[in-house]
Amino acid sequence: MVLSDCLPPMMPSFQIMGELERRCRPLLGTFVEITAPHEKAIAAGFATIVKVQSLLSAHDPVSELSAVNRLGHRRSVTVDPWTAEVLQRALFWAEASCGAFDPTLGGLMAARGLLARNDSLLPLDPQANWRDVHVTNREVWLDRPLRLDLGGIAKGFAVDCAIDAMRAVGVQCGLVNAGGDIKGFGPEAWPVTIAMPGSREPLAMVELQNAALATSAGHDASGGLDMRHLAGASPAIASVTVEAASAMDTDALTKILVSATLKSVVCLGLAGASALTIFVDGRVIPFELKEPTA
Amino acid sequence: MRWNYLIAGATAAIVGSTSGHATTYMTPAQARVAMFPSAASFIDRNVVLTPQQRSVVQKIAGIPVRAPKIMAWEAVDAAGKRLGWVIVDRVLGKHEFVTFALALDAGGAIKGIEVLDYRETYGDQIRNLKWRAQFTGKRHGATLQLDKDIKNISGATLSCRHVTDGVKRLLATYDAVLSDHG
Known part of the structure; x- marks a missing residue:
């Protein structure tokens, strides 16, 4: 990772954005936004997400x-x-x-x-x-009575499937954002802002090209943090953002990284992922593997 | 992958900002056509709930009615046959203000839901000032035009429950006022 302290953030390139359509629907318990050159691709993406929801909703x-x-x-x-x-x-x-x-x-x-x-x-x-x-x-x-909940991975999977469906329709580019689980494809990078936990102010910007990004954090009613949906979140971590090829993997990896276990780095390596951790004390720490281990 | 930071220069501007992220997806007219592509026309059926209807809707939906006036259209084909309904409403969430359109088929079943307009209302309640102070002076970069340029956001997942509740309220409104037995 090149930490670009000395570089201005790239200004997003919106040459193709003017020709894109963007739609938003309430799905997967959040707002799902799909951007693509035409309605047919957007419809294919939404239809896929509806199918995943009907299979996997807890x-x-x-x-x-x-x-x-x-x-x-x-x-x-x-x-x-x-x-x-x-x-x-x-x-x-x-x-x-x-x-x-x-x-x-x-x-x-x-x-x-x-x-x-x-x-x-x-x-x-x-x-x-x-x-x-x-x-x-x-x-x-x-083996025992238990209750499966794919809340930490199904949204990412839905995003992967929607992107596949959009590619199958034959469009050049597209972006799916399911409440922060994002994946984009196409010849140009998509600018994505990582929002500050709590206030949702813009904090960091990444350019996403043929890759996926997910953030895990929480908000409560007052705009503060609420980590109840994360089983063992470290109290030191405010939010984690992970970038990798698969949205399903980035979704799961954010849950692993917020718990700050010894296995975090191993898991990032398994997916060839990089991460950005925001600590409660305000530190923002990027992490990228020097050599992917897998 | 390069993590680009925002930045001391923009921090002051962000702190002073009162407008959060906002996106307009469709106008009500565009939504009508998208939801009923085969409709020949849309007849105004705007609803103004009487106090009595208001309490009926409230009772069926289990949530309060915010505004008695609701935009609604009946979609009809070239022969004048009813294809269904489009109803537009707004919901105010904890941190967002959402306008959405609900399409119902001629029998009153949900045909589709589209978000028309989404506004985050975070900007007026700046938090974490202490936190932000740690960034000031540490990062470099250009100021971004927040509302115009930054539209893809990854952050903690926001719930769409307020829209789901709003849909419930509109279904109750349809039942009480628009449907043939209403």
Whole structure:
């Protein structure tokens, strides 16, 4: 990483922006914004995000994920290949981070009031973790009653899928921003501002070209920080931004980095990612691997 | 990947700013056409809720009605047949002011939701001043025209719950006022 203390931020290039359409819809629990040269590509992106939401929402009692939560400890449940793909990657990051990221924290999130309690579920096993989840290409089963919540990875996955769908339509460039989980493609870099936790004032700017970026932080009602959705967030960290090729990976990696475990650097290497950490005391620390380890 | 910082020079301007991030996506007229591309025309069906209707809507939706006046249109095809409805409303979240359009089919089922206009309202409540002071003088760079140039933002995820609540309220409004049995 070249820390460009001496360079002015690049002024964004908007030559092609004038010809772009931008739409925004309330999806995935946040505002999803899609930018592309024409409506057909935008529609393809949104349709894909709607499909991912219907498969993976932990809030929707008829999603595939909810079916796994209800039935998975009794028998294996057949799922869509997309559900299997994101679950497999979630388990990969759980193992790599020794549980700093864990897709089985639905019970904890419900206890914190971030997910609806579900009385139709059996009492959850408090010892359950990602190692109790088994996924093949089409089947999922659970060793114990637990509640999967893909809140830390599904948004990124939805962004990846939307970008793929937009490329398939044949457009030159496009950007998807699902509440801070961002991915862009095309011949020119997309300027992205990283907002300060709490106040959302612009803090840093990055140029994103054929890559993904995600930020994890929190806001409470007063504009302060709220980390309840993060299982083991370090009290020293205000926000973490990660850049990598896959939005699914950047989404999961932000959750790993906010917990500041020994595995953080290993995990960044696995994805060839770089990161920007904002500490509560005001320090802003960029991190980039000298040589990708994978 | 290069992390470019903002900057001492712009800090003063940011602190003094009272306008946050704002984006206009579509006008109500553009949204109508996008949501009902086959419509031949849109008939004004603006709603002004009577105090009685207002309390009915409030009761069904479970959330208060902010303004009694609501913009609504009936989409009709060339033969005059009803295709559905477009209703435009605004919601005020904790940190954002959102105008959105809801499209309903002729039977009253949701056909689509589009955000028309999104404004963040952070600028008037500057926090972390102590925090910011640590940056002042440490970073270099050019001033950015915040509202014009910076439109892709990565930060803590903002909830869209206020829009979801607003949709509930409009569905109740449709039921109480616009639908044939209303």
